[in-house]
Amino acid sequence: MIFPMLLSAIDSRGVVDIITVIDCTPQSDNWVGQMLIVYDGKVEGQLEPVVIDKILGIVQTTGWTKPVTISVEDQQGNTYRIFWDRVVKKRCAIVFGGGHISQPLVQMLTAIDFEVTVIDDRPEFANSTRFPGAHQVICNNFQLAMNNLTIDSGTAVIIVTRGHRYDLDCLRATMSRNARYLGMIGSKKRIKEIIELVKAEGGPADIERQLYAPIGLDIKAATPAEIALSIASEVVAVFRGGSGRPLSGHKEAF
């Protein structure tokens, strides 16, 4: 059975390619609906060996950006139309600070299907009743909590603690870990000081480009929930490659 194998591959690997034969010429119902799953260089499922090799060649040499259909021919001249999909591990978000912005922010990130981890060192803020949708709520010192967390190209790091001292600690600990999104709250003036300080300490030279600070899109957010919306929108734009501009094209709409 291919689906139980697929499930365990997703859980252990993170990236799994799924190939489905959706059409075959000359018509042959035998192959239509057949699936292959490809992960870690391994293949599960059954198709003609020549076709499997050709598909593997495509999967390994083509960059996958979205689900596509492709055609593969075997030696007898049969053409297989296949659908190539991929399951990728859920996008993750780590939110440092469990305050007023974090609460709506975690709700929004959960709604758009992020696996969210919240960290705060104050028990009254770091508890799961405050963050019902969160994957995990960690009550610990920020630096200690960070040691056990994975940060990779599928992770958004959002630094919104209660004080700049803590923000700075979190930034130091996360800035060289290749997060897809790294955002930090603060006024322009404060951000400038922090960046200068981090650079003087030998931090990454391109920290300004890497760091989204002041955090969020310009929607003139005023309340904690509006700020959360502005942050969540920026995170989506970065993950999806959006411009953050109005789709209407209005340049001075506001």
Place this chain on the structure above:
Amino acid sequence: MDRTLVEHICECQSNGETAALVTIVETRGSTPRKAGSNMLIFPDGRSFGTIGGGCGEAEVRRQALTALDEKRSQLHTVRMLNDVAADEGMVCGGIMEVFIQIL
């Protein structure tokens, strides 16, 4: 395809249920959902997930029930271009090709 759907399929299969897995494999023009969107349709009419709702989905649902009867996986094209579509509220104006896979 996301993990939740795969988990759901595994559950159905271990209960011995048959189902049709519907996947949008290609779209042209404007469609409510894009390639890779999935939905499960059961012989009794229950479903899980959505490929965009409205008349397009209803048409696919009917086709999937027929496919389940015939036990034959097949491609199906949904056109949301003509006046009928606009009248029926399918105003997106695109074409989508779906694969109905009998599990």
